[in-house]
Amino acid sequence: KSLSAHYDFYTSIGHMTDLLFTEKDMVTSLKEYIRVEESKLEQVKRWANQLDSLSITAIQDPEGFLGHPVNAFKLMKRLNTEWAVLETLVLSDTTEAFISNLTMQRKHFPTEDDQTGAAKALLRLQDTYHLDTNTIATGNLPGVTYKSPMTVEDCYELGKIAYSDSDYYHTELWMSQSLQQLDQGEESTIDTVTVLDYLSYAIYQQGELERALEFTKRLLSLDSEHQRARGNLKYFEFQMLQQRSDEEEAAQK
Amino acid sequence: KSLSAHYDFYTSIGHMTDLLFTEKDMVTSLKEYIRVEESKLEQVKRWANQLDSLSITAIQDPEGFLGHPVNAFKLMKRLNTEWAVLETLVLSDTTEAFISNLTMQRKHFPTEDDQTGAAKALLRLQDTYHLDTNTIATGNLPGVTYKSPMTVEDCYELGKIAYSDSDYYHTELWMSQSLQQLDQGEESTIDTVTVLDYLSYAIYQQGELERALEFTKRLLSLDSEHQRARGNLKYFEFQMLQQRSDEEEAAQK
Known part of the structure; x- marks a missing residue:
């Protein structure tokens, strides 16, 4: 195809x-x-x-x-x-x-809108063909002659474009991919803390409190003074307590 | 000494x-x-x-x-x-x-006058100690630890300073030295034509018409369109004819 x-x-x-x-x-x-x-x-x-x-x-x-x-x-x-x-x-x-x-x-160069457009076309394509993020990022697409691996920055860029569209599903996919490549030791101008910040928020928005908390803790282990992460940590913990007590209440009924 | x-x-x-x-x-x-x-x-x-x-x-x-x-x-x-x-x-x-x-x-750098002064001090020293131009230029001065060879440009500079003082004796010495180093193949921003122009004029000023003519001819062999040299050629030849007829006249008396 x-x-x-x-x-x-x-x-x-x-x-x-x-x-x-x-x-x-x-x-x-x-x-x-x-x-x-x-x-x-x-x-x-x-x-x-x-x-x-x-x-x-x-x-x-x-x-x-x-x-x-x-x-x-x-x-x-x-x-x-x-x-x-x-x-x-x-x-x-x-x-x-x-x-x-x-x-x-x-004068003939593409604009910010063109760049965003190309990113969104790529995200749509991913959905249409059910493509794995890592497959796209490593350039191992089927039927393609020129392998074009994506850098941490490329993946981060896609994640950010999804984020600004409140598309937290693709935000998570591409920030995860950035994080994976950083963890594999790829050199980048993008730092792990920034990626973790987007990632934990995108996961929280999809309702997975426990995983969001996990990434927030990892962020704080790298930058213990990170204000938003410190706030989120308390908030996520509070929310989880709340959920648990709601569940217990529901069970008792 | x-x-x-x-x-x-x-x-x-x-x-x-x-x-x-x-x-x-x-x-x-x-x-x-x-x-x-x-x-x-x-x-x-x-x-x-x-x-x-x-x-x-x-x-x-x-x-x-x-x-x-x-x-x-x-x-x-x-x-x-x-x-x-x-x-x-x-x-x-x-x-x-x-x-x-x-x-x-x-702000603390020497000026044009200081540079000229240092050049003239060098020329005076040459006279005082009867130093050969080539000996100075190659840096083989007696009693000196640091050999400091002079470039074509350095020699040319000395010649020009002598020239602007109407000191045609030192002009000839240092332009000759420049020419010699150029003839030996030294790379320089100074070109042979310019050196020959000064040299033939300095020699003419010292009354040696025949040698002045010789260098003028060499200049014209390098740049046949050189206006001043073409004028000088005619003038030197005319002067030499004049001299010869004066001499013949004197002999006949």
Whole structure:
């Protein structure tokens, strides 16, 4: 079976294809910036290394060093002229071509809405084909040639989009996936505490107090000062007590 | 014998010693800039390389690639979010600490006059001790521990300072030295034509028409459109004819 989604969030697949070529051009432009910046840095390093070894020698015996009239002249020349040339080199702008290219291309870039749309299309697809979250995240989808593993951040992003739609079912699925990948040691800018915060709340919203409490405790073990988690801990415990007494009451009737 | 010059051009040798330490601090500050800039560039390169290989794959079969819903989502995410993060990184200013340090220290730097003064002290020393230009330039001065070879540019600088003092004797010495080092293949920002221009003029000013003509011809063999040299060629040839007829006239009397 084919997994092609209907991309109602973006004008057409043709338009998206254009974006792939735009991105390729941007990468070329970026690599040119890297080349220019590396060659600038190479020049600066050569000067720094030369001066570094000269400096080490000079400072061991300053008066002896300056007794050489050529050294005295060259010191004057460096400080009066050459450091200014180096300053101009250091301040030379290597970013201009790339940045102006990016600014121009950005007009055609997708928006926040397009990004959200693509995320929601992915969530719908997951439901339609009953796909396991981990299968999607590792890129092991059936009938797909290009494996595209999702990062912790990608999964977190999906979870957050579901969350802002009050879709706690998918929030739980994708925050769990983020947490699993973090637990497996994946490096990320997303931290475990933030993921646990969303996860415990999504689980609480689905009525599973005990599991919500479990994740809240794990959060507090990482950050004992977390204000909302401390509040939630007390609230979840209170709710559970309440539930138990309700149940006991019902049993006694 | 000691070669220590009297540095009337700069307050004291103590002050010059301070400058050596200032320069050492500037090198440290420069190396810190290099470190920060390299780590920034490393991050940019990592992103560029990842995207480069992804791009190559994607473009081989755009529709197949975009048929994978995770690829479509990640493309939206990159274009809407990640390129902007990269832009911020590219535009982040790594020069600030070094430049503000340099600007602060520059107040204590020697001036153009100090540089000229040091050059003239060197020329006086050359006369006093009857030192050969090549000996000074290669750093083989007697009684000196730190060899400090002079570059083409250093020699050219000395020649120019002598020239602006109408001191054509030292102009010739130091422009000849520049030329010799260029002829030996030293890389320089100074070009042979410019050196030959000064050199032939300095020689002409000392009355040696034939040698001046020789260097002018060499200049024109490198740059046949050089206006001043073309004028000089005619003028020197005319002067030489004139001289010869004067001599013949004197002989006939």
